[in-house]
Amino acid sequence: MQAEQAARSNGGTFSMFWATLRRDLTLAIRHRGEMANPLVFFLIAITMVPLGISPESGVLASIAPGMIWVMALLATLLSLDGLFRSDFEDGSLEQMLISPQPLYFTVLAKILVHWLVTGLPVTLMAPLLGVMLALPQAGYFPLCISLLLGTACMSLIGAIGAALTVALRKGGLLLSLIVMPLYVPVLIFGTSAVQNAVAGVAINTQLAVLGAFLAIAIVLAPLAAAGALRIANNG
Amino acid sequence: MSDPAVSESSSISAPLLTLRQLSCERDERVLFGELDLECRAGEVIQVFGPNGSGKTTLLRTLAGVSPDYSGDILWQDQPLPRVKWEYAQDLLYIGHLPGIKKALTPAENLRWYAAIGGTTTSVTNDEALRQLELQGYEDTPCYQLSAGQLRRVALARLYQTQARIWILDEPFTALDKAGIAKLEQLIAAHAAKGGLVILTSHQDLTLSNLRRIDLLDFPGSTGEVPYAS
Numbered sequence: 001m002q003a004e005q006a007a008r009s010n011g012g013t014f015s016m017f018w019a020t021l022r023r024d025l026t027l028a029i030r031h032r033g034e035m036a037n038p039l040v041f042f043l044i045a046i047t048m049v050p051l052g053i054s055p056e057s058g059v060l061a062s063i064a065p066g067m068i069w070v071m072a073l074l075a076t077l078l079s080l081d082g083l084f085r086s087d088f089e090d091g092s093l094e095q096m097l098i099s100p101q102p103l104y105f106t107v108l109a110k111i112l113v114h115w116l117v118t119g120l121p122v123t124l125m126a127p128l129l130g131v132m133l134a135l136p137q138a139g140y141f142p143l144c145i146s147l148l149l150g151t152a153c154m155s156l157i158g159a160i161g162a163a164l165t166v167a168l169r170k171g172g173l174l175l176s177l178i179v180m181p182l183y184v185p186v187l188i189f190g191t192s193a194v195q196n197a198v199a200g201v202a203i204n205t206q207l208a209v210l211g212a213f214l215a216i217a218i219v220l221a222p223l224a225a226a227g228a229l230r231i232a233n234n235g
Numbered sequence: 236m237s238d239p240a241v242s243e244s245s246s247i248s249a250p251l252l253t254l255r256q257l258s259c260e261r262d263e264r265v266l267f268g269e270l271d272l273e274c275r276a277g278e279v280i281q282v283f284g285p286n287g288s289g290k291t292t293l294l295r296t297l298a299g300v301s302p303d304y305s306g307d308i309l310w311q312d313q314p315l316p317r318v319k320w321e322y323a324q325d326l327l328y329i330g331h332l333p334g335i336k337k338a339l340t341p342a343e344n345l346r347w348y349a350a351i352g353g354t355t356t357s358v359t360n361d362e363a364l365r366q367l368e369l370q371g372y373e374d375t376p377c378y379q380l381s382a383g384q385l386r387r388v389a390l391a392r393l394y395q396t397q398a399r400i401w402i403l404d405e406p407f408t409a410l411d412k413a414g415i416a417k418l419e420q421l422i423a424a425h426a427a428k429g430g431l432v433i434l435t436s437h438q439d440l441t442l443s444n445l446r447r448i449d450l451l452d453f454p455g456s457t458g459e460v461p462y463a464s
Contacts, residue, residue: 015350094334
């Protein structure tokens with residue numbers, strides 16, 4: 001009986017993870033406008049940079065890594081507020097909390113979807129925007145790799161803030177204040193990876209640190225977010 | 236778990252759910268206090284009380300959504316925190332928010348609930364939706380459905396669960412007469428199979444094994460009707 005229950009629970013957790021992933025992806029695709037919001041912001045903000053600063057490629061090249069990274073960070077931040085909000089408002093969050101399946105994996109599935117619809121497209125758009133900002137050739141590959149790791153970190157860390165502020169009607173500002181300081185190390189190592197690559201220096205260290213951030217975040221962030229959701233739902 | 240003989244024997248030996256001196260405070264105001272209650276298999280318990288007396292809070296507490304209480308809740312004589320997983324497997328809770336995603340179709344909603352919930356029966360989505368007269372709406376996004384139909388989508392889960400304890404917060408809201416009769420039948424059938432149903436409603440139910448609990452009858456309850464929030 002015990003073994004049978006354990007087996008069922010394992011299969012259950014796996015199928016629950018897929019079901020949540022599928023559900024949230026379907027929801028994201030049906031709410032295309034919301035999904036496009038951070039991407040359009042990212043595109044517009046970067047397009048404005050040459051107009052606002054200088055069209056000279058030398059000037060742009062020197063600020064390109066930082067600019068792209070900061071805008072990617074802001075685009076992620078913009079999309080975080082809705083991560084658990086709709087589930088909270090329609091009552092499905094309660095159902096996740098009392099499910100026999102571990103909340104950790106439900107939250108992880110939701111974060112993964114968030115990354116798939118914001119972080120991943122931002123990463124894919126980045127080289128194109130790099131061209132607009134005259135990013136030197138050597139910077140493209142490091143830009144993509146560092147954003148790939150970095151946006152995943154930011155989705156995970158941001159989920160903690162989104163979970164903490166889910167019960168607040170206007171939690172947007174608070175969410176930014178909670179999450180911003182935690183994004184700083186990711187930003188520093190991300191931009192320095194691209195800048196070093198442009199300068200012709202090895203970037204192994206930066207990528208290793210970003211990878212370590214990601215590994216820690218995958219383990220701890222869903223736990224923290226799950227705990228925060230339990231507290232937030234109680235109030 | 237679905238074996239009627241097992242549930243019958245357990246109904247004689249011990250109550251499924253026991254509340255001992257259960258109290259809940261909100262914002263330094265006692266909502267209900269010193270609640271003592273034994274819920275046995277085969278019972279339907281209807282919780283009464285004026286608006287704001289803590290019916291929803293009691294149900295949320297029993298469902299494990301809100302762990303903010305003092306006193307004990309025992310599931311088959313085991314304290315709830317120790318048997319959380321077993322309890323969650325055997326519980327179906329439908330709150331006053333139905334938990335239905337409006338952008339998804341009824342079938343998609345049910346599919347997700349089947350995956351995150353406890354043990355399920357072999358009743359298909361189509362069958363459950365047909366039982367609640369939602370045939371033809373399987374692939375309609377839920378935002379096109381009426382409030383009563385949304386409630387029916389949430390209630391379709393009752394056909395697909397093997398949970399023994401059902402906790403339903405105002406399940407009759409927005410249902411039409413036929414829907415109410417259907418749900419009453421369903422609740423009666425569940426109780427007859429050895430299940431336990433705890434619900435809040437202002438409806439006068441005509442079930443044979445109904446027990447009415449008035450929250451104001453318990454000594455610790457203040458009986459104050461709080462401000463509307």
